[in-house]
Amino acid sequence: MFRKIDYNSLSVQEATVLQKELKEEVIIAPYKGPIQYIAGTDISFDPFSTHVFAGIIILSFPDLQPVAYSLVKKEVHFPYVPGYLAFREVPALLDAWDQLKIIPDVTVVDGHGIAHPRRMGIAAHFGVQVDKPALGCAKKKLYGIYEEPTNEAGNYTILSDKQGAPIGSVLRTKTNVKPVFVSPGHRMDITDSRELIEKCITKYRLPEPTRLAHNIVNQFRVGTLQEGYSEM
DNA sequence: GCGACAG
DNA sequence: ATCTTGTCGC
Numbered sequence: 720m721f722r723k724i725d726y727n728s729l730s731v732q733e734a735t736v737l738q739k740e741l742k743e744e745v746i747i748a749p750y751k752g753p754i755q756y757i758a759g760t761d762i763s764f765d766p767f768s769t770h771v772f773a774g775i776i777i778l779s780f781p782d783l784q785p786v787a788y789s790l791v792k793k794e795v796h797f798p799y800v801p802g803y804l805a806f807r808e809v810p811a812l813l814d815a816w817d818q819l820k821i822i823p824d825v826t827v828v829d830g831h832g833i834a835h836p837r838r839m840g841i842a843a844h845f846g847v848q849v850d851k852p853a854l855g856c857a858k859k860k861l862y863g864i865y866e867e868p869t870n871e872a873g874n875y876t877i878l879s880d881k882q883g884a885p886i887g888s889v890l891r892t893k894t895n896v897k898p899v900f901v902s903p904g905h906r907m908d909i910t911d912s913r914e915l916i917e918k919c920i921t922k923y924r925l926p927e928p929t930r931l932a933h934n935i936v937n938q939f940r941v942g943t944l945q946e947g948y949s950e951m
Numbered sequence: 952g953c954g955a956c957a958g
Numbered sequence: 959a960t961c962t963t964g965t966c967g968c
Contacts, residue, residue: 767960859956861956862956
């Protein structure tokens with residue numbers, strides 16, 4: 720196993736070294752076993768504030784009904800640098816994870832998994848830290864080459880790295896709506912991650928875990944929901 | 952040098 | 959990411 724990371728006062732250079740070390744812990748292989756609970760994570764913050772609001776919501780699967788959530792407010796100093804999102808958001812997500820009484824079988828993280836310059840996007844980083852299956856679902860591309868999938872819901876193309884190796888999928892979740900970028904983070908593969916996201920789409924562009932996580936985190940930020948763990 | 956650049 | 963009205967298109 721790797722050592723526990725001290726996320727305080729890390730430089731971008733040191734973060735790069737950590738990503739290369741953590742990369743060795745990532746497991747990309749077919750997912751095994753049933754799924755009873757699927758989680759969604761999200762972060763909300765004020766661009767001019769120094770803290771972030773993190774949340775994890777747990778949904779039953781495959782019916783996608785919310786059953787519990789965990790909310791945490793945390794001070795953050797690491798700056799937002801494309802490619803290093805995990806160092807800003809994972810610390811707070813790990814605190815939220817520690818409050819959970821129900822451990823999800825899979826977690827959908829807002830951002831990319833291995834579709835990253837060093838194959839260590841936030842979903843891979845988070846997945847390795849909790850050592851549970853995780854995948855990333857992002858609204859924009861960070862890294863990779865792809866062709867636009869056709870306009871019909873359900874169509875997708877493969878996102879590849881500069882050498883042509885597949886690193887994720889560009890999935891059209893709704894007809895005539897911008898696609899989302901899906902990639903495995905840990906303990907699952909490219910096909911698993913795409914198929915799982917497809918099963919989490921109802922009437923919106925974003926999968927329910929991500930959409931609902933975004934909702935509770937925003938309610939937390941404006942004061943409608945309180946910090947801590949709660950079942951629904 | 953120029954363009955790209957998760958949240 | 960967040961702050962916001964109207965507007966275009968299916």
